[in-house]
Amino acid sequence: MSYSFVPYMIDLGKLRAAIASKNVKLIASIRKEDPKRFDSEQYDLTLGQALTQLVMGERLGDKATHQYGYALEKLARHLGKPLPLDLWCGVRWEAMEGSGVAPIMESGPPVKLPKIPDFPSIGFLERDKIAQMVKKMGAEGLTNEDEELEELLKEFEGWLREAEKAKQDLLFFYY
Numbered sequence: 001m002s003y004s005f006v007p008y009m010i011d012l013g014k015l016r017a018a019i020a021s022k023n024v025k026l027i028a029s030i031r032k033e034d035p036k037r038f039d040s041e042q043y044d045l046t047l048g049q050a051l052t053q054l055v056m057g058e059r060l061g062d063k064a065t066h067q068y069g070y071a072l073e074k075l076a077r078h079l080g081k082p083l084p085l086d087l088w089c090g091v092r093w094e095a096m097e098g099s100g101v102a103p104i105m106e107s108g109p110p111v112k113l114p115k116i117p118d119f120p121s122i123g124f125l126e127r128d129k130i131a132q133m134v135k136k137m138g139a140e141g142l143t144n145e146d147e148e149l150e151e152l153l154k155e156f157e158g159w160l161r162e163a164e165k166a167k168q169d170l171l172f173f174y175y
Contacts, residue, residue: 002090002091002092003090003091003092003093003119003174003175004085004088004089004090004091004173004174004175005085005088005089005091005096005101005172005173005174006073006082006085006088006089006172006173006174006175007082007083007085007088007159007170007171007172008073008076008077008080008081008082008083008170008171008172008173009080009081009083009159009162009163009166009168009169009170010076010079010080010081010168010169010170010171011079011080011168011169012110012124012126012169012171014079015072015075015076015079015080015110015111015171016110016111018054018055018075018079019054019055019057019111020054020055020056020057021055021057022055022056022057023055024055024056026055026078027051027052027055027056029078030051030074030075030078031048031051033074033078038051043063043064043066043067044061044063044064045061045063045064045065045067046067047067047070047071047074049067050064050067050068050070050071051071051074051075053068054068054071054072054075054111055075060113060114061114062114065113065114065115065116065117066116066117066118066119066120068113068114068116069109069113069116069119069120069122069173070120072109072111072113072122073120073173076171076173080168080171081168083159083162084158086155087151087152087155088152088155088156091152095148095149095152096174098144098146098149099144099149099152099153099156100144100153101152101153101156104123104124104125104172105121105122105123105172105174106123107123107124107125108122108123109122109124110122110124110169110171119174119175120173120174120175121173121174121175122171122172122173122174123171123172123174124169124170124171124172125160125163125169125170125172126169127163127164127167127168127169130160130163130164130169130170131164133160134160134161134164137157137160141153141154141157142154142156142157
């Protein structure tokens with residue numbers, strides 16, 4: 001089974017400030033995008049409830065914790081910019097490891113969330129780290145002996161360079 005590695009270019013400071021901001025207009029604006037999905041009662045916690053708890057600074061529960069990860073992604077989409085996704089929309093974890101991208105996901109989410117036992121996996125790169133990576137790869141870019149992994153790395157490199165140019169952070173979701 002293949003999964004997606006989804007990047008968002010974002011100001012992590014703004015994302016962190018949205019958590020516990022009690023901004024009901026922000027919640028309403030995000031919910032308006034797909035109201036049916038926010039109110040689906042497929043789990044003990046709806047996506048709408050998770051989003052509300054995050055933004056209102058309420059106590060986060062320990063059931064259906066994946067919903068907090070997806071609510072964070074909805075915040076990222078709203079506050080940041082989803083980057084073009086081509087090759088990373090069908091990858092196995094082995095490709096993440098082989099390309100050297102997997103360690104990014106060890107950072108976990110940039111805000112405090114309950115433990116998410118499965119998906120989404122969340123990781124981030126702050127702009128200073130991105131600038132270091134871009135400087136280190138120089139004009140040569142990211143390379144790999146494996147042709148397929150090198151193609152993945154070229155797309156990843158594009159995200160790094162775009163974020164560095166815009167002086168933004170990157171937030172990643174893998175599911």
